Amino acid sequence: MRKKKVLVVDDDVPLAESMKLILEDTGNFEVCVETDSIAALSTARKFQPDVILLDIVMPGLDGGDVSAQLQQDPFLSSVPVIVVTALVANSEAGLDDGIDSGGQMMIAKPVQFDKLLHAIETARVAQVY
Amino acid sequence: MVSNTPQLEDAHAAEQEAEGPLRILCLEDSEGDFILLREYLRDAKFNPTPELVRAETMSAAKEVIEGRNGSDTFDVVLLDLSLPDSHGVESLVTLRELIPTTPITILSGNADRDLAVRMVKEGAQDYLPKDSLNAELLTRSILYAVERQRSQTEMAELNKRLKRATEDLKTAQMQLIQAEKMDSLGRLAAGVAHEVKNPLATLQMGVNYFDRRAEELGEGGEVMVSHMQDAITRADRIICGMVDYSRSDNLSLELKDINEIIDVAVGMIQHQILRTNVEVSKDLAAGLPKVRVDQGKMEQVLINLMMNAVQAMSENGVNGDGSHGILEVSTFPAEVEEIDRDEGIRHAERIRARDSVVVVEIRDHGPGIPEEKLNRIFEPFYTTKPTGEGTGLGLSVAKNIVDLHRGVMQVKNADDGKGVIARVMLKSSE
Ligand SMILES: Nc1ncnc2c1ncn2[C@@H]1O[C@H](COP(=O)(O)OP(=O)(O)OP(=O)(O)O)[C@@H](O)[C@H]1O
Numbered sequence: 338m339r340k341k342k343v344l345v346v347d348d349d350v351p352l353a354e355s356m357k358l359i360l361e362d363t364g365n366f367e368v369c370v371e372t373d374s375i376a377a378l379s380t381a382r383k384f385q386p387d388v389i390l391l392d393i394v395m396p397g398l399d400g401g402d403v404s405a406q407l408q409q410d411p412f413l414s415s416v417p418v419i420v421v422t423a424l425v426a427n428s429e430a431g432l433d434d435g436i437d438s439g440g441q442m443m444i445a446k447p448v449q450f451d452k453l454l455h456a457i458e459t460a461r462v463a464q465v466y
Numbered sequence: 467m468v469s470n471t472p473q474l475e476d477a478h479a480a481e482q483e484a485e486g487p488l489r490i491l492c493l494e495d496s497e498g499d500f501i502l503l504r505e506y507l508r509d510a511k512f513n514p515t516p517e518l519v520r521a522e523t524m525s526a527a528k529e530v531i532e533g534r535n536g537s538d539t540f541d542v543v544l545l546d547l548s549l550p551d552s553h554g555v556e557s558l559v560t561l562r563e564l565i566p567t568t569p570i571t572i573l574s575g576n577a578d579r580d581l582a583v584r585m586v587k588e589g590a591q592d593y594l595p596k597d598s599l600n601a602e603l604l605t606r607s608i609l610y611a612v613e614r615q616r617s618q619t620e621m622a623e624l625n626k627r628l629k630r631a632t633e634d635l636k637t638a639q640m641q642l643i644q645a646e647k648m649d650s651l652g653r654l655a656a657g658v659a660h661e662v663k664n665p666l667a668t669l670q671m672g673v674n675y676f677d678r679r680a681e682e683l684g685e686g687g688e689v690m691v692s693h694m695q696d697a698i699t700r701a702d703r704i705i706c707g708m709v710d711y712s713r714s715d716n717l718s719l720e721l722k723d724i725n726e727i728i729d730v731a732v733g734m735i736q737h738q739i740l741r742t743n744v745e746v747s748k749d750l751a752a753g754l755p756k757v758r759v760d761q762g763k764m765e766q767v768l769i770n771l772m773m774n775a776v777q778a779m780s781e782n783g784v785n786g787d788g789s790h791g792i793l794e795v796s797t798f799p800a801e802v803e804e805i806d807r808d809e810g811i812r813h814a815e816r817i818r819a820r821d822s823v824v825v826v827e828i829r830d831h832g833p834g835i836p837e838e839k840l841n842r843i844f845e846p847f848y849t850t851k852p853t854g855e856g857t858g859l860g861l862s863v864a865k866n867i868v869d870l871h872r873g874v875m876q877v878k879n880a881d882d883g884k885g886v887i888a889r890v891m892l893k894s895s896e
């Protein structure tokens with residue numbers, strides 16, 4: 338079975354790298370880390386991920402900007418994005434299942450690995466109305 | 467003894483308002499002096515004719531006043547200085563108590579002039595020398611007394627309103643300061659939370675990484691990893707609590723039935739309730755008026771209060787012997803009688819006396835809270851629970867949320883000394 342390709346966009350280097358380590362440790366994923374959000378789009382074009390884990394608060398371009406760039410790219414717009422952020426708590430309404438009301442998948446940091454796995458496995462493209 | 471003077475016919479002299487005849491109480495024991503006075507009044511040609519009631523003693527006067535029941539029974543009192551059962555200042559004091567706002571005019575003989583003057587200083591409106599009394603003097607004195615009293619009452623009323631307005635302004639100002647404080651605190655908390663959660667997320671990944679290699683860790687390693695997991699969970703809980711506490715978010719208010727919110731909240735802690743063997747007894751009033759609340763936030767308030775109750779009963783070992791601790795949740799409509807100054811003052815627009823409210827009461831049968839700790843329980847991070855179990859934010863968060871709803875929250879020991887009663891009052895919206 339082909340390994341699922343995961344792109345992690347997060348400016349927190351130790352966090353991004355430990356996500357890569359543990360994901361690859363399962364043997365099911367090939368992970369690429371991009372800690373500079375300005376380079377996120379070009380990295381994504383090169384890497385062709387199946388799923389993108391995207392932080393929100395980042396210097397330069399924030400998660401929202403990156404998401405908008407991805408959306409405008411004909412190939413990347415169909416790649417599901419999971420927002421992984423320290424801005425919300427899991428207990429906040431609707432986020433416990435990792436999906437918020439707007440259809441955007443969202444995960445609160447710190448996240449348990451099994452939750453992260455589940456999110457990656459069920460990831461789909463957000464419905465934008 | 468009381469005698470009603472026959473009403474006088476025909477007269478249209480003095481300026482009388484359309485409020486009805488002047489009501490005059492005359493405390494005079496001397497028959498002669500009273501008849502004279504009555505003559506003068508007749509000559510004064512008040513329109514409509516005044517109602518003149520005579521009392522020969524203070525106790526008779528008391529009877530009349532009480533018989534009329536209410537303080538606003540006479541427009542003016544004419545008081546003779548020496549009555550058989552009361553004299554001078556003493557009479558004044560007695561009358562002030564009975565009818566505090568009615569003007570009193572002293573009738574004095576020449577010999578008592580000094581006393582009469584003193585009584586004016588003590589609060590009588592005027593004094594009239596009996597020896598040189600005439601219709602004109604009497605008319606003028608009565609009208610002045612009534613008029614002066616009226617403006618004094620108006621002044622007092624205005625003053626009261628002014629005071630109230632000032633107080634409202636002060637509370638509004640305090641509220642603003644509070645909001646601003648919360649706002650900057652909120653931003654600080656959110657900032658701190660963000661900075662702390664990222665490292666926590668890394669630690670979490672690390673813990674999960676080692677967890678996947680449990681066999682290689684050995685027993686000690688496994689215990690270590692589980693402690694680390696607890697530490698992360700705890701730190702995250704504190705951070706989230708801090709953000710919750712300081713958040714001055716706008717509420718998304720909707721008209722809700724509080725009973726439904728209670729049902730949801732109870733459902734959310736069902737697990738803990740079952741585990742601790744606590745029994746929930748609900749007594750929710752039917753047909754309650756709706757309240758304007760943020761449902762999610764209000765659920766949190768109720769959960770925090772109910773968790774405290776559940777924890778109080780299980781820690782206490784109430785059900786150590788298998789007996790159930792009972793958590794009583796009730797709702798009822800009420801009209802506010804009085805709110806502690808401390809609670810009322812902090813927020814303008816808050817619940818006021820005579821507002822209709824919906825009350826949620828959560829009562830446990832645990833050990834209660836020691837009196838000397840009662841004023842600390844709302845402090846953020848104040849807890850008596852073992853480290854790692856309580857963050858001490860439950861009540862502060864709950865109170866904050868209730869404050870944002872302009873409601874009132876009270877936590878106190880039950881009167882019978884067994885357990886705690888927590889109350890949330892929200893203004894009814896119907
Ligand atoms: N129902 C109660 N019975 C006895 N003590 C109580 C009760 N409710 C609150 N307290 C006391 O008030 C303290 C503060 O309560 P609060 O809910 O703010 O924090 P906590 O329960 O200790 O921690 P947390 O709610 O974060 O888990 C408690 O530690 C306890 O000492």
Ligand SMILES: [Mg+2]
Pocket residue numbers: 770773774856859860861
């Ligand atoms: Mg608590």
